[in-house]
Amino acid sequence: MWNQIYDPLNSPVLSTIAAAVPVVMLLVLIASGRVQAHIAAIIAVIVANLITIFVFTMPANMSIRASVLGIVTGFFPIGWIVLNVIFLYQVTVSTGRFELLKRAVGGVTEDRRLQLLLIAFSFGAFFEGASGFGTPVAITGAVLIGLGFSPLAASGLSLIANTAPVAYGALGTPIQGLSSVTGLDPYILGAMVGRQLPVFSLIVPFWVVWAFAGWRGMKDVWPAILVTGLSFAIPQFVISNYINPWIVDIGASLISMGALILFLKVWQPKQLWLSPALRGRDESAATMAAAKPLDKTPLTQSEMFNALLPWIIVCVVMLIWGNGGFKAWANSIFVWNYHVPELDQMINKVPPVAAKPTPEAAVFGFTYLSFTGTGMLIAAIISGFLMGVGPGRLLTEYGRTIRLCAISLITISAMLAIGTLTRLSGVDATLGLAFAATGVLYPFFGTLLGWLGVALTGSDTASNVLFGNLQKITSEQLGLSPILMAAANSSGGVMGKMIDAQSIVVASTATNWYGHEGTILRFVFWHSIVLACLVGVLVTLQAYVWPFTALVLK
Numbered sequence: 001m002w003n004q005i006y007d008p009l010n011s012p013v014l015s016t017i018a019a020a021v022p023v024v025m026l027l028v029l030i031a032s033g034r035v036q037a038h039i040a041a042i043i044a045v046i047v048a049n050l051i052t053i054f055v056f057t058m059p060a061n062m063s064i065r066a067s068v069l070g071i072v073t074g075f076f077p078i079g080w081i082v083l084n085v086i087f088l089y090q091v092t093v094s095t096g097r098f099e100l101l102k103r104a105v106g107g108v109t110e111d112r113r114l115q116l117l118l119i120a121f122s123f124g125a126f127f128e129g130a131s132g133f134g135t136p137v138a139i140t141g142a143v144l145i146g147l148g149f150s151p152l153a154a155s156g157l158s159l160i161a162n163t164a165p166v167a168y169g170a171l172g173t174p175i176q177g178l179s180s181v182t183g184l185d186p187y188i189l190g191a192m193v194g195r196q197l198p199v200f201s202l203i204v205p206f207w208v209v210w211a212f213a214g215w216r217g218m219k220d221v222w223p224a225i226l227v228t229g230l231s232f233a234i235p236q237f238v239i240s241n242y243i244n245p246w247i248v249d250i251g252a253s254l255i256s257m258g259a260l261i262l263f264l265k266v267w268q269p270k271q272l273w274l275s276p277a278l279r280g281r282d283e284s285a286a287t288m289a290a291a292k293p294l295d296k297t298p299l300t301q302s303e304m305f306n307a308l309l310p311w312i313i314v315c316v317v318m319l320i321w322g323n324g325g326f327k328a329w330a331n332s333i334f335v336w337n338y339h340v341p342e343l344d345q346m347i348n349k350v351p352p353v354a355a356k357p358t359p360e361a362a363v364f365g366f367t368y369l370s371f372t373g374t375g376m377l378i379a380a381i382i383s384g385f386l387m388g389v390g391p392g393r394l395l396t397e398y399g400r401t402i403r404l405c406a407i408s409l410i411t412i413s414a415m416l417a418i419g420t421l422t423r424l425s426g427v428d429a430t431l432g433l434a435f436a437a438t439g440v441l442y443p444f445f446g447t448l449l450g451w452l453g454v455a456l457t458g459s460d461t462a463s464n465v466l467f468g469n470l471q472k473i474t475s476e477q478l479g480l481s482p483i484l485m486a487a488a489n490s491s492g493g494v495m496g497k498m499i500d501a502q503s504i505v506v507a508s509t510a511t512n513w514y515g516h517e518g519t520i521l522r523f524v525f526w527h528s529i530v531l532a533c534l535v536g537v538l539v540t541l542q543a544y545v546w547p548f549t550a551l552v553l554k
Helices: 012-032 037-054 060-094 097-108 112-130 135-146 151-161 166-182 186-193 197-219 222-242 248-264 283-287 301-321 324-333 372-386 391-425 427-436 439-457 460-478 482-496 501-510 517-544
Strands: 336-339 347-349 363-366
Touching: 012 037, 012 391, 012 427, 012 501, 012 517, 037 060, 037 391, 037 427, 037 501, 060 097, 060 135, 060 301, 060 363, 060 372, 060 391, 060 501, 097 112, 097 135, 097 301, 112 135, 112 151, 112 166, 112 197, 112 222, 112 248, 112 301, 135 151, 135 501, 151 197, 151 283, 151 501, 151 517, 166 186, 166 248, 166 460, 166 482, 186 222, 186 482, 197 222, 197 482, 197 517, 222 248, 301 324, 301 372, 372 391, 391 427, 391 439, 391 460, 391 501, 427 439, 427 460, 439 460, 439 482, 439 517, 460 482, 482 517, 501 517
Parallel strands: none
Antiparallel strands: 336 363
């Protein structure tokens, strides 16, 4: 057995600096724009191994095995989702169905700002609720680029929009993960998150449109933005507090999409916003081919059905694949859990991160049938057959998709290697303890701890599992509500989703803007920081000024 060491240099400051080196190096290399993302990720993996072995004294064989586990996990399930989402998109483009979808969306509104609300926010929230784990950014990024948005606008705005729904993603998986490590009731945790995120469900639609079109562009469509935000935020609060945390995103997104579409039947902006690029500097606009004029001929009922058919199939399949009962059934048919030798149950998480020495699992679960990416592949195949695409053509298109995504898959795997290694070595816990030492300011910095966790791991679920118990222990020591701070970990974490390197690679892949991950990161970074700080301010007010908002009755 090897026990994690959280202060290897006998100095919290120096140990924290050492722990931060791999992730800081990764972000700096990507943001510089001078190093391709996959090269930056490989360099960061090497540096992370050096830090864990020579500073944190993790045995070299464990460090390397942890990295390999992360690489494999990067392919399955994360890379598997991205690959099959892009495959579906390629099939719809090659069959002309995507052109019909563009006309269908254009029939609702030609205004780019309103298309963002409908696709990036509401439609993306549905896929976050149904499947999560990179699916919404992959789908909305691909749809927006197909609708004619610039690559930076399509990728960056998809990332910003995919925030407020994340805590309830994949049918409440982050809440369940938080409950599993804290021992707190998932219904109570879900209710508390539902008293934090609805504020940002109202803010984020305004924020996305402002980031795209500026203040004046946002002001001209504020009624539609308000309808979108309110019709999502109110159901998000009601469902999370009075029903359950599992169906929050599904219910809120459907209501939001319906409300916006109905509202646009009676209201349209005085002046349409047709520019596909960001209002400020948008270097990606120069890479765009001249846009073809949109065919404004109204779609027949048959054409409308054909346009929506692939996405209806995806919605149905994702709802099935996200259901716990289906997963249990699929895993009873096929599951292979590989317990990594000399790593699984061989590392102890120790106090103060855990209440007592707790062995860390290192298992690669190859649950192929229940993977979200498998559901997406099945949806793509069904859609292809219904669109008249034969097996041979589907195979050809799949081979083309693999070539398109190859570098991105390598990058995602390297990112997961860093996340897995930092988790098993205790490097991320060292960073977490630095946040936990902030005393009276802990409600603010504890929220940012959740943000850091998602930025490191790429997953709100992983961040909750990583830091949830630390939040509980620290809050109890400081006399704060453990429910409030555990929920704050998840709520703060959602704002880290847009800067985690894995999500950025997914976005660049979905928008065919390979090699520009640094530009995307620079665009979204300050949005992520500011929004995370605003969540921290709200949680601090809940802790000290409005404590009644932190009371949750079972």
